[in-house]
Amino acid sequence: MKRLLPALLITSLASAVSAEEIQSVMVWHDSDRAPVTDDYRFAPGTEIYVFDMALQRQAEARMNSDLGKRGLAFGPDIGSNQARTKDALRRYMSTEDFEEVSRELKAFGYGMSAAMQYRIERVPSILLNERYLVIGVNSVDEAVSLFLQEVN
Known part of the structure; x- marks a missing residue:
């Protein structure tokens, strides 16, 4: 995998590749903290995956809030x-709130797994294309x- 940085682009590809x-x-x-805008229109059939690494933090906060509303606070x-x-x-x-938190945590897990891969x-x-990585850019x-x- 080649990494493309905004200031320093490193790659060696002989053939030209178009957006299509x-x-x-x-x-x-x-x-x-660092949202990316999806502001590019890809050709039909392009596989697009978006992983939000804030989901774990958001799900934990929601779960703590939900449990607090039910009279259960985590403490000493x-x-x-x-x-x-x-x-x-x-x-x-057994609530729908927990099902939603569970879905968010699973989505975070998929993103983390892909990040590790x-x-x-x-x-x-x-x-x-599973080969060219652009880091530090907030716009597709x-x-x-x-x-x-x-x-x-």
Whole structure:
């Protein structure tokens, strides 16, 4: 995998690649701290994956808030009444709120797994065609422009 940085572009590709030839795009961002705008129109059939690395933090905050509304707060005294804690958690786990948190945590896990597979260490990162990585750019359009400048 080649890394494309806004200031320093490194690649060695002999053939020219056009935007129509971009087959896949993977975006890792943090919607709270470093969001990436999806401002580029790809050809039909292009696989686009967006992984929000803020999902874990957001899901944990939502779960703590949901449990707090149900009278269960996490603190040093949580172990003092284990039966009440287990009962509250069991009831919460059967709610739609928990299902939503669970979906968010799974989505975060998929993003983290893909980040590990492609050795993504920072966000925002945009991976084109599973080979060209643009780091530190908050616009898909700008990432594609950098990619095209480098390969053409």
